[in-house]
Amino acid sequence: MLSADQVKPGAQAVLSRADFDHLITVLQAEGYDVIGPTVDNGAVVYQEIDNAGALPEGVASRQAAGRYRLEKRADNALFGYIAGAQSWRPYLFQPSRTVWRAEKSGDELSFTEPEEPAPKMAFLGMRACELAAIELQDRVFMNGDAPDPDYAARRSGALFIAVNCGEAGETCFCVSMDTGPKVTRGHDLVLTELIAPDAHDFLVEIETEAGAEIARKLPLRAAEPQEVGRADAILAETAQSMGRALDTNGLKEILQDNQDAPQWGDVAERCLSCANCTLVCPTCFCNTTEDVTALDGESAERRQRWASCFNLDFSYLHGGPVRPSVEARYRQWMTHKLAHWIDQFGDSGCVGCGRCISWCPASIDITEEAAALRRHAEEADNGEN
């Protein structure tokens, strides 16, 4: 066992699989709702879990363009699936919430926010790309002098326990986006799952004091150098086995300078404008507000909910939508994600998680569309020379 003063930010230690339950019990004892991966309806999703038994033990997920399915692994890994079907986004940026209620009576009009204390959540099993996505959403919801109160409250109370990816998925390209697979920032603790024929352990690396507080209550032992070495080797191999790649070199300009390329029309013929990609993307932040009045006519409320640039009413102005064609809407989504984000928030809005590829019913692949546009741009350039 490690002594309490050895367990501090920067320290590495080992938690055995047999003791993994402790992690969840300690988190619960500290007042956290533990949100972690579990199998539901044929997919790994992030939900509140009570104990380690809910984790997707021995589950593998296979994804391809337009496909997602679970399989059994040869081992008993707890985090052997690729990042979950839905990201952590709904827990910080709620799909729907009441912003305020308005009361009107006589000469009074007043607005009050609902008094709902934000839950104190521990996210267990976050991947590097998912932490990167949250960092991006922070820039949207917590920038400037008016942070989003709901997001900020949920975010500031949350504890992030990350897991380094032991393998890459068919649709993963975090290496291209420089967001993974190694967890390097944004987390409180990070685990690397180490499975050997005779042992099943987790290398625990402590990043923050909040993480150390939890770690101190766990039965940890010192990490052996070869365990740290194995964790590094696993990550190196994961980085080598990305299923997809996206060449980001000059991509922003390629997108922004080719808004009239024929590729947009081509993808529009396949895109159903179903908005799935925007629903599963961990960085999409668009939202809308709706104002509803109670039947008594004296109270009303404003609701905020996720919105998608694929919906026609998203760009509605009196007289009609600004982007009536699917072509313009796909172009908006992809150009925003991979190019305008950089102007707006300093980085690409894509972390390379591959969800939009797996969950597209039309098997549209953002990496392929970007490559096609690049080819078009290069041909146009060559034509000019």
Added chain:
Amino acid sequence: MTAVSAQTDPYRPQVWRIVEKQMETADTATLALEPKDRANAMPFEPGQFNMLYAFGGGEVPISISGDPRETGRIIHTIRAVGSVTRPLIAHERGALVGLRGPFGAGWPVEAARGKDLLIIAGGLGLAPLRPAILDALHRRSAFQRIVILYGAKDPDSLLFLGDIADWRGRPDVGFDVTVDRAGQDWHGNIGVILRLIKAAHFDPANAVAFICGPEVMMRLAADELMARDLPQDSIYVSLERNMKCAFARCGHCQFGPHFVCKDGPVFRLDRIRALLQTPEI
């Protein structure tokens, strides 16, 4: 953990009272608003807008059309076109509305200091320009020529008739108006505003133009100004997009890389011209 102080919630409107209402045309009214809580005087820049909330109906962006020196009351000129603007102007004096703002980047009136200032308004576009005009006229000597050109559908849809009479009467303002059609009782111009731009007196080497109106009209007006050698970086336009949040967080108002609510609504033409010419941006 409770929510961040409700006071800082950027979505929460302040309560303002309609203290005056004047119908400008059959479907357009100018409302004067004062804060219900007297402490809320509101400084603003010409060209900025507020989000106005009609109880239960919803919330929409509306430009401020009043004098920027008068911060105790806020003036809005609203055309009733739909489910929010209709109830907004159906309000009677004394009614309460919600208001968030002011938002956005406005007209850079300072950029015209020492130069000719051209104001080109189409239809309701005169409302967002009015604060810039009033501001410039308050310090008339800071500018060379001030030219105001205004195009409207017909004589009945002209806004701010009092101002128009005032501007027309001033020897130090070049004011002209044109309408698309009129009866015989109209003695002014009939025809597109481009004709007025073509004939306007200004020094293209030393002028700044502010244009506000329907997007097509702004594009054509800018082309006409450029044909008269006014450079793109001396031309400013005000854009309109669907808006829900007004502080770069809902994504609705995006125009290429720009958030119209925060980076605009007023943009310098050279920064957005390529986007303006691309369909369905």
Added chain:
Amino acid sequence: MVKIKPLEDIIRSHAFFDGLTPDISSLIAGCARNVRFKAGEMIYRLGDAADTFYVVRHGRVALEMPAAGKALCVETLDGGDILNASWLVPPYTCRFDARAVDDTRAIAFDAVCLRQKCDADSAVGYDLMKRFVPVMVERLTHARIQAMDLYAGGSTAQ
């Protein structure tokens, strides 16, 4: 004695004839005369023979479409503009009412005379066409823009 500006000089100083060669100006001056209209005076009516082409010097003229009981103005023309395009196009019939809104001065060209000069010397005809066509194209563009009814939309945007 007041020195009267020769008609030829007036023609050449009009924006429409900017840069006209002396040959042509003296030739077409033979078809021209000065005219004045009082505010409210009818210059020609829809259906009249288009036997005169005008260049407006000062004042304002409204083109109107007469309708039951009242007239709808579609365009006003000011100093520098030309009036009555129909002089050039068979069957040489006026397409609108033209009414002076303000006191107006113009140069009136006898259309038959002008057409004969154009036919006789194609260089003259070509010079005039080059002046005439851009103005007509611009008017057509403007008319189309007007027809879009730009300001009818709900807000400033559409």
